[in-house]
Amino acid sequence: MTTRTVLATLAFAVVAFLLRSAYTDPPVENPPAEPPPAAAPPIAPPAAEPAPVPAPAAEPVPAAAPAPIPAAAPAPGPAVRPATVVPLRPNRSYDGAPPVIPHTVTALAAEDCLECHGDKEVGAPRSPHADLQRCLQCHLPQPGTGQFKETSFAPSTYPIGLRGHSYGPWLIPHPLTMRENCLPCHSGEKTSEALRTTHPERTRCVQCHVPANERWPGPRRDVQLSPLK
Amino acid sequence: MIISRREFLRTVAATAATASLAGHDWLAEAKELDPSMTWAKAPCRFCGVGCGTLVGVRGGRVEAVTGDPASSVNRGLLCAKGYHLPAVLAGADRLRFPMLREGDNYRRLSWDEALDLVAAKYKEALGKGGPESVAIFGSGQWTIPEGYAAQKWFKAGMRSNNIDSNARLCMTSAVQGFVTTFGSDEPMGCYDDIEHADVFVLWGNNMAEMHPILFSRMLARKKAAPGTRIFDLTTRRTQTSQYADAVLLMKPQGDLAIANGICRWLLANDKFDKEFVGEHCIFQKGKTDIGYALEDKFKFQDAPEEITLDAYRALVEPYTPEKVQELAGIAPEDLLKLAEAFGDPKAHVVSYWCMGVNQHTRGTWMNNLIYAVHLLSGKIGVPGSTPFSLTGQSSACGTVREVGTSSEGLPADRRVTDPEHRAQCEKLWNVPEGTINPKPGTHALEVFRGLCHGELKVVWVQVTNPFVTLPNMHRNRDGKKACRDDSFLIVSDIYPTPTTALADLILPSACWVEKDGAFGNAERRTQQWDKMIDGPGEAKSDLWQLVEVARRMGYGALFPETKTLAKDLFEDYRRFTVGIGKDVASWEDLRMAPGLQWPVVDGKETPRRYVPGHDPYAKKEGRIDFYKAKKTNHKAVIWARPYEPPPEVPDKDYPFWLSTGRVLEHWHTGSMTRRVPELHRAMPSAYCEMNQEDADELGIYAGDNVKLTSRRGSIVLRVALNEKSVPQKGHVFVPFFDENLLINELTLDAMCPISKQPDFKKCAVKVETA
Numbered sequence: 001m002t003t004r005t006v007l008a009t010l011a012f013a014v015v016a017f018l019l020r021s022a023y024t025d026p027p028v029e030n031p032p033a034e035p036p037p038a039a040a041p042p043i044a045p046p047a048a049e050p051a052p053v054p055a056p057a058a059e060p061v062p063a064a065a066p067a068p069i070p071a072a073a074p075a076p077g078p079a080v081r082p083a084t085v086v087p088l089r090p091n092r093s094y095d096g097a098p099p100v101i102p103h104t105v106t107a108l109a110a111e112d113c114l115e116c117h118g119d120k121e122v123g124a125p126r127s128p129h130a131d132l133q134r135c136l137q138c139h140l141p142q143p144g145t146g147q148f149k150e151t152s153f154a155p156s157t158y159p160i161g162l163r164g165h166s167y168g169p170w171l172i173p174h175p176l177t178m179r180e181n182c183l184p185c186h187s188g189e190k191t192s193e194a195l196r197t198t199h200p201e202r203t204r205c206v207q208c209h210v211p212a213n214e215r216w217p218g219p220r221r222d223v224q225l226s227p228l229k
Numbered sequence: 230m231i232i233s234r235r236e237f238l239r240t241v242a243a244t245a246a247t248a249s250l251a252g253h254d255w256l257a258e259a260k261e262l263d264p265s266m267t268w269a270k271a272p273c274r275f276c277g278v279g280c281g282t283l284v285g286v287r288g289g290r291v292e293a294v295t296g297d298p299a300s301s302v303n304r305g306l307l308c309a310k311g312y313h314l315p316a317v318l319a320g321a322d323r324l325r326f327p328m329l330r331e332g333d334n335y336r337r338l339s340w341d342e343a344l345d346l347v348a349a350k351y352k353e354a355l356g357k358g359g360p361e362s363v364a365i366f367g368s369g370q371w372t373i374p375e376g377y378a379a380q381k382w383f384k385a386g387m388r389s390n391n392i393d394s395n396a397r398l399c400m401t402s403a404v405q406g407f408v409t410t411f412g413s414d415e416p417m418g419c420y421d422d423i424e425h426a427d428v429f430v431l432w433g434n435n436m437a438e439m440h441p442i443l444f445s446r447m448l449a450r451k452k453a454a455p456g457t458r459i460f461d462l463t464t465r466r467t468q469t470s471q472y473a474d475a476v477l478l479m480k481p482q483g484d485l486a487i488a489n490g491i492c493r494w495l496l497a498n499d500k501f502d503k504e505f506v507g508e509h510c511i512f513q514k515g516k517t518d519i520g521y522a523l524e525d526k527f528k529f530q531d532a533p534e535e536i537t538l539d540a541y542r543a544l545v546e547p548y549t550p551e552k553v554q555e556l557a558g559i560a561p562e563d564l565l566k567l568a569e570a571f572g573d574p575k576a577h578v579v580s581y582w583c584m585g586v587n588q589h590t591r592g593t594w595m596n597n598l599i600y601a602v603h604l605l606s607g608k609i610g611v612p613g614s615t616p617f618s619l620t621g622q623s624s625a626c627g628t629v630r631e632v633g634t635s636s637e638g639l640p641a642d643r644r645v646t647d648p649e650h651r652a653q654c655e656k657l658w659n660v661p662e663g664t665i666n667p668k669p670g671t672h673a674l675e676v677f678r679g680l681c682h683g684e685l686k687v688v689w690v691q692v693t694n695p696f697v698t699l700p701n702m703h704r705n706r707d708g709k710k711a712c713r714d715d716s717f718l719i720v721s722d723i724y725p726t727p728t729t730a731l732a733d734l735i736l737p738s739a740c741w742v743e744k745d746g747a748f749g750n751a752e753r754r755t756q757q758w759d760k761m762i763d764g765p766g767e768a769k770s771d772l773w774q775l776v777e778v779a780r781r782m783g784y785g786a787l788f789p790e791t792k793t794l795a796k797d798l799f800e801d802y803r804r805f806t807v808g809i810g811k812d813v814a815s816w817e818d819l820r821m822a823p824g825l826q827w828p829v830v831d832g833k834e835t836p837r838r839y840v841p842g843h844d845p846y847a848k849k850e851g852r853i854d855f856y857k858a859k860k861t862n863h864k865a866v867i868w869a870r871p872y873e874p875p876p877e878v879p880d881k882d883y884p885f886w887l888s889t890g891r892v893l894e895h896w897h898t899g900s901m902t903r904r905v906p907e908l909h910r911a912m913p914s915a916y917c918e919m920n921q922e923d924a925d926e927l928g929i930y931a932g933d934n935v936k937l938t939s940r941r942g943s944i945v946l947r948v949a950l951n952e953k954s955v956p957q958k959g960h961v962f963v964p965f966f967d968e969n970l971l972i973n974e975l976t977l978d979a980m981c982p983i984s985k986q987p988d989f990k991k992c993a994v995k996v997e998t999a
């Protein structure tokens with residue numbers, strides 16, 4: 001093992017630990033539109049997580065379950081999606097803002113971010129825009145605490161967990177700017193099961209999944225829509 | 230769970246039937262959750278890169294921001310500051326009402342009372358002391374209509390030239406560099422040159438932190454075209470240096486020697502572009518040994534003199550690689566690599582610079598010298614080859630430089646000292662001949678020295694925080710503290726700052742999308758936005774404040790009643806720009822575009838100025854036409870500017886160099902960005918960067934406190950070792966964003982004698998454990 005690999009592994013362990021604590025902290029703000037299920041599954045990678053991961057409850061059935069469900073159809077309803085996203089919110093100023101970095105980083109080693117957050121699936125959230133190389137330009141570590149002055153900023157929320165109708169494909173709950181590549185967050189063994197697509201082989205996500213609001217800004221210029229590989 | 234195609238189709242079929250039975254109309258909820266998040270474009274509030282944003286507004290509040298995918302500047306990406314714009318507007322302590330100081334307290338005034346008071350104070354001062362006794366100190370963050378209104382009120386109304394701005398601390402060396410070299414301010418190139426360049430030369434410029442979006446475009450260029458090289462000329466290893474192919478660590482002021490060294494090498498090795506130089510350039514020299522403008526009421530007038538190529542050759546001959554090494558501390562082989570990049574006829578070279586070159590006691594000279602390097606090597610006016618002077622503030626170009634809101638400026642490259650320019654402006658403003666005062670007014674530091682000495686009776690500060698940013702704070706601030714009753718200081722701002730703390734009257738301003746506006750970025754791109762929300766409380770735009778006061782003083786004829794104030798003033802200003810190669814687009818055209826680069830002729834923008842085929846004002850033939858250089862017959866000037874030492878160098882008592890600067894996370898003095906929790910926690914307070922070896926020698930560990938002392942003041946700071954940047958041995962660096970740790974109490978107020986811009990990058994300090 002090279003020093004770099006050792007360092008990366010170590011860094012990953014630390015990151016995974018910190019991520020877990022950050023992501024499993026109770027959300028402080030923004031109650032979701034629907035009350036979340038009691039146990040929100042953490043997004044932290046199971047690989048680095050010895051404690052049992054609370055499995056999402058057996059496919060929840062809406063209280064007033066509709067009668068004629070075709071036998072093999074997926075269960076309708078909001079399921080766990082809203083709940084899994086909500087704990088991510090304390091990490092950013094508002095839905096759509098770049099998440100802050102919940103672990104320490106050395107600014108002098110910025111290019112190392114992609115060791116854990118790049119293409120390879122190691123368990124840390126993968127970047128949906130790994131074509132960009134200077135992560136610390138947008139994602140900031142938080143060595144300080146507290147506030148300089150009180151703020152009255154109340155962050156906005158995206159309408160998460162939405163379908164056009166009970167059996168329709170999920171609507172995309174966020175604008176596509178900076179999220180042109182869907183798969184890093186929505187596919188792969190180590191992503192949150194609730195966010196994971198059941199059909200990664202279908203390569204034109206936006207053919208069925210449409211943004212929940214057609215007025216949202218689109219993808220970055222000169223960038224192909226997902227997936228990139 | 231894998232669904233087969235069959236199952237999928239079945240599901241789709243079933244959904245129609247069950248939608249209503251599911252008991253929840255999700256689509257309706259989507260609409261409800263995001264019922265009226267409207268998105269509209271506006272340029273970023275902060276830096277001179279001028280990224281396009283889309284602003285999400287709901288319920289009268291800015292709730293989200295994304296990069297505008299349609300903007301050619303940033304193509305959908307923003308930096309950390311840009312992404313945190315929504316919270317910038319929402320600090321709990323936003324100023325909401327006009328407040329008048331009474332002793333140590335403030336009394337709330339109505340707008341009527343406040344505006345009447347301002348008008349009365351200006352009138353009284355004009356009556357007693359004339360136009361010399363009033364001033365306004367504005368900003369490169371003024372919108373274009375705001376700067377224009379102040380300009381018109383002062384120069385066409387009160388006949389006072391005492392209008393200056395914080396751009397004096399930031400851009401005037403660049404302006405003087407352009408004007409003396411090309412006869413007209415602002416760059417000829419554009420950001421799209423990045424995607425055509427082979428070599429980037431950064432002259433004392435930490436772009437990774439200060440121009441992040443352009444830096445990421447440079448990195449993308451490097452990735453797309455392997456072999457693209459970045460030369461980083463710097464006095465400390467910065468975040469930018471991490472990505473550079475060559476880091477040339479130089480001594481402060483060494484840039485003068487390096488640029489001269491390149492010029493000498495190009496001539497001595499016959500690598501200069503003879504055809505280009507012969508066709509399009511002349512050589513000049515000016516005065517030398519020009520001082521540092523430390524004296525009150527310092528005066529300087531350069532004496533340009535045309536010289537021959539041979540005379541020029543003789544003047545740069547002393548800058549041999551060995552001499553450059555002695556003056557700048559860079560190895561001869563490094564200088565050679567850099568010079569060869571310029572000497573390679575096939576390479577496309579872009580130079581970038583900003584405060585390292587402009588905040589320099591020889592700032593104008595340094596700008597001249599970078600142009601000399603590009604002109605001699607012919608690296609100009611071709612896609613991928615240009616000298617590009619970056620800007621700090623969002624509208625330093627659009628407002629201060631284009632509208633000319635400085636003590637000597639008039640709109641669109643005009644000067645108060647030029648009788649023809651005055652006559653043109655008087656005609657356009659419809660004021661009697663002889664209205665405009667031909668004598669330049671007081672520049673930034675003279676404004677505050679004058680305020681301290683009691684020569685200026687009324688000063689209005691808008692959109693800036695001078696009592697954090699002025700150099701040598703004791704000299705330029707403390708007098709105001711002492712002579713409070715003698716002068717009247719009005720400050721318009723959005724939050725309480727150290728400057729509002731000294732104000733006699735505080736006026737609450739609207740910010741960014743709380744008003745209509747337009748900015749002009751560093752690549753001549755004018756960007757307009759519409760008001761989207763109301764400001765908090767009674768906050769009003771700076772434009773409205775200025776125009777209301779002017780009207781109350783009897784200058785109503787200059788500002789006719791209208792419902793579209795910003796637009797009308799912009800169109801009023803636009804008349805100064807058309808037909809002379811500075812044509813800004815109309816307000817309505819700008820509304821429809823993410824931004825347009827002037828000159829805009831027949832609805833078409835001009836990415837590359839002076840270039841035949843790109844710029845409609847340029848002659849059709851030849852490689853380039855410097856058509857604004859009328860005095861030199863369409864030729865650019867290659868200036869001979871020597872190395873001269875800085876005014877204060879480390880010695881036995883003060884053995885360290887001190888440099889100051891900005892950080893990625895905060896905008897200037899942090900009055901906005903520090904109120905965003907995410908940005909504040911990322912960069913909570915100022916620090917002192919030093920070299921590990923120095924720390925070891927002094928027995929200092931990371932996180933310890935040190936006391937920095939200069940001949941002007943002292944301050945205690947936390948030591949940062951190997952954090953963001955690493956200074957050379959014998960250097961320290963302190964950022965200036967922290968209003969509780971004012972590094973400007975230590976800096977020296979020496980200036981470039983030509984531009985009157987202070988040098989915040991070089992003075993001598995001592996370091997002690999604290």
Ligand code: SF4
Nearest residue numbers: 273276279280308311
């Ligand atoms: S601060 Fe500058 S680089 Fe950052 S988003 Fe705003 S304009 Fe762009």
